[in-house]
Amino acid sequence: MPHDHHDHSHETDGLSPSGHPYQPDQDHKITRWQTMEIAMRELLIEKGIITAAEITATVEQMDRRSPADGAKVVARAWVDPAFKARLLENGTEAIRELGVEPGVLKLIAVENTSAVHNVVVCTLCSCYPRNLLGLPPDWYKQRAYRSRVVKTPRKVLSEFGLELPDSVQVRVHDSTADMRYLVVPQRPDGTDGMDETALADLVSRDAMIGVAVARHL
Amino acid sequence: MGQPQRVRVKDWHPPGHIRAPHYLRGKTGEIERELGPFANPEELAYGHKASRRRLLRVRFTMGELWGAEAENPADILEAEIYEHWLDPINAT
Amino acid sequence: METDKIHRWHDMGGQPAGEINREEHDFALWEKRVDALQVLTSTKGYFTVDGLRRVLEDMGEEAFETMTYYERWVQSVNQNLLEAGAYTIAELAERMEQVQSRGETYGECAGPGE
Numbered sequence A: 001m002p003h004d005h006h007d008h009s010h011e012t013d014g015l016s017p018s019g020h021p022y023q024p025d026q027d028h029k030i031t032r033w034q035t036m037e038i039a040m041r042e043l044l045i046e047k048g049i050i051t052a053a054e055i056t057a058t059v060e061q062m063d064r065r066s067p068a069d070g071a072k073v074v075a076r077a078w079v080d081p082a083f084k085a086r087l088l089e090n091g092t093e094a095i096r097e098l099g100v101e102p103g104v105l106k107l108i109a110v111e112n113t114s115a116v117h118n119v120v121v122c123t124l125c126s127c128y129p130r131n132l133l134g135l136p137p138d139w140y141k142q143r144a145y146r147s148r149v150v151k152t153p154r155k156v157l158s159e160f161g162l163e164l165p166d167s168v169q170v171r172v173h174d175s176t177a178d179m180r181y182l183v184v185p186q187r188p189d190g191t192d193g194m195d196e197t198a199l200a201d202l203v204s205r206d207a208m209i210g211v212a213v214a215r216h217l
Numbered sequence B: 001m002g003q004p005q006r007v008r009v010k011d012w013h014p015p016g017h018i019r020a021p022h023y024l025r026g027k028t029g030e031i032e033r034e035l036g037p038f039a040n041p042e043e044l045a046y047g048h049k050a051s052r053r054r055l056l057r058v059r060f061t062m063g064e065l066w067g068a069e070a071e072n073p074a075d076i077l078e079a080e081i082y083e084h085w086l087d088p089i090n091a092t
Numbered sequence C: 001m002e003t004d005k006i007h008r009w010h011d012m013g014g015q016p017a018g019e020i021n022r023e024e025h026d027f028a029l030w031e032k033r034v035d036a037l038q039v040l041t042s043t044k045g046y047f048t049v050d051g052l053r054r055v056l057e058d059m060g061e062e063a064f065e066t067m068t069y070y071e072r073w074v075q076s077v078n079q080n081l082l083e084a085g086a087y088t089i090a091e092l093a094e095r096m097e098q099v100q101s102r103g104e105t106y107g108e109c110a111g112p113g114e
Helices: A032-046 A052-064 A067-079 A081-089 A091-096 A143-148 A153-159 A196-200 A205-209 B062-069 C029-043 C049-059 C061-066 C069-084 C089-100
Strands: A107-111 A116-121 A169-174 A180-184 B006-009 B028-039 B052-061 B076-082 B086-089
Touching: A032 A052, A032 C029, A032 C069, A032 C089, A052 C029, A067 A081, A067 A107, A067 A180, A067 A196, A067 A205, A081 A091, A081 A107, A081 A180, A091 A107, A107 A116, A107 A169, A116 A153, A116 A180, A143 A153, A153 A169, A180 A205, B006 B052, B028 B076, B052 B062, B062 B076, C029 C049, C029 C069, C049 C061, C049 C069, C061 C069, C069 C089
Parallel strands: A107 A180, A116 A169, A169 B076
Antiparallel strands: B006 B028, B006 B086, B028 B052, B052 B076
């Protein structure tokens, strides 16, 4: 069965624009699950439950969403203390100001400081602020991260290259219900003259999950 | 501001779709904030029109959750728990 | 009794686990379409994300360990749509047979007009 993510021997020249291998798709023998997807989609369209245009639009929206949306929110919070206050008070409403449509997203933004470091997980499934950050990375959905980060966050963060001193309190946020979380990383030193667009480039997806910090490039 | 309300997560273990994680059951924390009423996922999951329950963010210390195994007992874990999974602990 | 404290497989917080594999991949078109089917049919009230999760949980640990994310999702979305009466098993079976008769690859079987 074609379940091995590591077997990309047929597609070594086929890296995506983000530099990751594509999953087997068009050029491989169709699987049972792909067959089901086509059959379900066609039945739903024929019965008037959904339209082909809605599917296309939803996939395109998925492709448009990326960590750049979240980075824009963080950069605004860095330069505008009043916006940051509104973001921390009511994340869902605050992101509307930047033209990010929350949709079903109910957002809590949590701020890293010199005394507190926040990190986000969903131990029960893989809840993630997709409207702000796009689809979650594979590791966010897998057993190792979900199991370990609530018990040994410092060890897990060190595996991501982040060593936190004892003076910093770690706060782990388990997305167990209806809220989704955005970590507002600390603004790096030496960025005083930078504008919002340049600042947003310093904010990685991982920094907004809380497994990294924002760094001056 | 008064003292935060302390709560204990129910040590229930029924079968079915549940959003109160196992590792928090029976543990004591304090209400970090109230999030308002939300449709109960334990009913939604089975296709029912769900009742609305208050959802609360509860703050636990790592010391409370993991005891001697905690990396740093003062570190924090926060999770959203529905009201029917929480028992208030009255201040003494 | 400790043994009465049922611990379901998906409820992973605090359980022993290995190294984090940070390898990432992009999603294929069929996977994004599965996601879109879930988004659209749940928005239209056929089921909820809670129903999606309930079936994923009930599929069990072996499914989690041996199938990819969207392979599990397509089964859960289907189960929820069947429960909601969106289509019947016979309709699905007939259509799957028809889809497979179209060719060898996803591209061929997805049919014209794609």
